[in-house]
Amino acid sequence: MELIRCFLFFWDPTHFLVIIGLIISMVASSYVNRTFKHYDQYRSQSGVTGTDAANYILQQSGISDVGVQKISGNLTDNYNGKTKVLSLSEATADSTSVAAIGVAAHECGHAVQDKKNYWPMRIRTAIVPLANIGSTAAFPIILIGVLLSWNQTLINLGIAAFSLALLFQLVTLPVEFNASHRALTILSEGGVLSSEEVPMVRKVLTAAALTYVAAALSTFLQLLRLVLLFGGNRNDN
Template sequence: MNPIFVLVSIIGLVITLWAQWKVRGNYQIWSRVRARSGLTGAEVARRILDRNGLYHVPVQMVPGSLTDHYDPTARAVRLSEHVYTSDSIAAISVAAHECGHAIQHKEAYGALVFRHRMVPVLNIASGLAPFLLMAGIFFKFTGLLMLGLIFFSVVVLFHLVTLPVEYNASSRAKKIMAIEGFVHGPEEERGVRRVLGAAALTYVAGALVALLELLQYVFILFFQNDRD
């Protein structure tokens, strides 16, 4: 068992668990606080979309918890059952965030467009990278390891491009909610910041873990070359 793998695995696990703990903790706290506007997540989403000319984008309910997302292929905002039906600060924050992605799509926001174009390449790279990396390490074949690094770099780049996409969507959501009166007062605004800020940490954690893994393989490549 390579100590580098062990160390990176432990660090990655700690970062991931911490991010998940922050998300679930803030979501649970603010899901118990009702917004004074009385609007549900579905109602907030519909109003935001309509006021941005996105009448054709449906708001759909999907099963599961924290399964909320914007589907760029179907051009649909999909909200988990709790977010769809609840009038909590957490629910309307998540709903507004997903609408932020729909607005990005309408405006052809650069980072979002680039991320969408990366998806076909990502699907290939993420499938091949682990096999190439493991084969390169096991057989001590530098060429395979280098090819695996190139493919894995695409995965890391996708994580990095995702960060501005998510932060921009949250920034749009906070501004829209304040302007439209979906939240009232500093306490509700603080709740929105806490919920969306914690959610963004999951993407930061994903990017950090991917970068750590990339550096791990780079180190192994140089170590292998030095031994050769």
């Protein structure tokens, strides 16, 4: 009974927004894993590996200053524009599945964006430090504002800081969708994938993109909760 009372004391209706965000993220993550595992069972007709596909795309795109390496983990693939290194996970690098080729191609899409100075990618890179600082400092700033007799100026500053995380998530969306589009175009036009395999890879990349949509929705719901809890027009004491 005491535990229930404590729970009710700290509970407020806006917690539902956090729960909804968590559910959305969990569903998106589960969906991308299921989709990857499903199409990971389909071997590509060309017989190329994820690494082969990555090297092919880089070569076809005239990119010679990007290295390709294998890293540990599952779906930990990433492209680092600062070091010019494309890292493929163990589940991707040596696999000949259409799913692995799709993931490798997507990361190459980021390398192509980098080469072509794709402006949404430049914006995302520029706001990363601000987004990291904002998301880290937001809650302490809000807490200090509350402790200082509900100082609305500080509270609003904290909310604004957290909104930078949402801005980052929103800018990320066109970057990720564009990378997938570039990858599919190169793979299909270059004959790496057959006409039957292209739709399979598209489903894998669409599922992966949904995780970014889910992240943006979850961050928005967290921001909405902060506004509902602390964004009222209260006078400073």
